[in-house]
Amino acid sequence: MINTKENKIKAYLAGVNLNDPNFDYYMTELGELSKANQMEVVGQTSQNADKLAAGTYFGLGKVNQIRAAAQGLKAKVLIINDELTPTQIRNLEKMTKLRVLDRTELILEIFSNRAKxxxxxxxxxxxxxxxxxxxxxxxxxxxxxxxxxxxxxxxxxxxxxxxxxxxxxxxxxxxxxxxxxxxxxxxSKQENIKAARRNNSRLPKVALVGYTNAGKSTTMNELLKVFSDTANKKQVFEKDMLFATLDTSVRRIELDDKLSFILSDTVGFISKLPHNLVESFKATLQEAEDADLLINVVDSSDQNMIQMIKTTQKVLKELGITEIPIITAYNKADLTERNYPQIEGDDILYSAKDPVSIRQLANLITKRIFANYEEIKLKLPLQASKIVAHLHENGQVLSEDYKESGIYMTVRLPERDIKELKKYLI
Ligand SMILES: Nc1nc2c(ncn2[C@@H]2O[C@H](COP(=O)(O)OP(=O)(O)OP(=O)(O)O)[C@@H](O)[C@H]2O)c(=O)[nH]1
Ligand SMILES: [Mg+2]
The missing domain is CATH 1.10.287 (Helix Hairpins)
Known part of the structure; x- marks a missing residue:
């Protein structure tokens, strides 16, 4: 049910700033999280301090000030920018007469509402x-x-x-x-079986990662529209809200010239993602861990873009994902003044809603993942059906011609696989 402004719960935001240069940004995020949780933010405050008060998080004077301010604004909930200890929550609730929600609970609440x-x-x-x-x-x-x-x-x-x-x-x-x-x-065991099947095919794997609401799912859907056969076109859920995606979706993208790769769409990130949540979602994020290439989708029209990129880098690091090459994809260029699509090194400025952009993005991905692929011509004995099957599974078969003298194939393969086929090269 959509809450109208009148029956939205009024929330007051507060946080202690321990000299953190990102503090203002965290408070902005907290406001977005509150709105995503059907609340109306009526005010906010912060306190600079060198350390947190063990029992009450804020200093006592600040707690009194918050109580008065929140009362004046008719707030019912006090939302705190950090994860609190149970004692801090209890004390703050008693002293402010407000329901106290910390950042972790807020994020957990949104996730529970979204999970399908x-x-x-x-x-x-x-x-x-x-x-x-x-x-x-x-x-x-x-x-x-x-x-x-x-x-x-x-x-x-x-x-x-x-x-x-x-x-x-x-x-x-x-x-x-x-x-x-x-x-x-x-x-997860069943999922692993599916993943193993995909791994067996050894098609390159690409994962869309990034800050929530950046346009990962939209990018996947548009790539599917342009490049997939109908059986594979099944669209994923995209919407203008935080954490629209909670499940990983995996699709096969078939490019024009018979090149294919596996693409996955994953859950979005935000600063200070609760540790438990990251742990619980590890299985879902497995696709990102197993990827050959990550596309970090960024909302280039957002003024906090740099923070969002840093947040994504931080979460990836927490997940232990540090070695996989990354393309940074600056999305939503249509909402900026800049010309697009534009490719610069490993980065692209684009709009997921623009088919020309989508083709450029696909080109960039292709260049990266097939960089070490080589095109070879082979002549195989007619009885070498096993090798033919293997080539179909692991390479990109560009042509295949059965003649009396043998099977003639043109194939693109990773360099390392070519050695084994040396005697069949023509
Ligand atoms: N104007 C514009 N809007 C876009 C573009 N790409 C995505 N959007 C919109 O941005 C919103 C979020 O898109 P999603 O694809 O759901 O974002 P996401 O990264 O998958 O988000 P989560 O699943 O929540 O992490 C949707 O309303 C999209 O229509 C774009 O290039 N231009
Ligand atoms: Mg999504």
């Missing part, structure tokens, strides 16, 4: 449970509550009457976490 497939839902749920686990605390009414003797919890009854609700909750949560991990592992 079983895998995405489980991944978000796992991240959320792991976030909640250390935050479980005995609330006022269950602090002293002990499990009644002879209760209905069968198997656990002998755990002793001293068990608090808290311990019970912890155990329940722990079990849920284990169960979700197991189910995710099963899903």
């Amino acid at each position: 497939t079983r895998q995405a839902k489980l991944q978000v749920r796992l991240a959320r449970l792991q976030y909640e686990f250390p935050r479980l605390h005995p609330s006022e009414n269950n602090l002293d509550q002990q499990r009644g003797s002879g209760g209905s919890n069968g198997g656990f009854a002998n755990r002793g009457s001293g068990e608090t609700k808290l311990e019970l909750n912890r155990r329940t949560l722990g079990k849920q976490i284990t169960a979700i991990k197991k189910e995710l592992k099963d899903i």
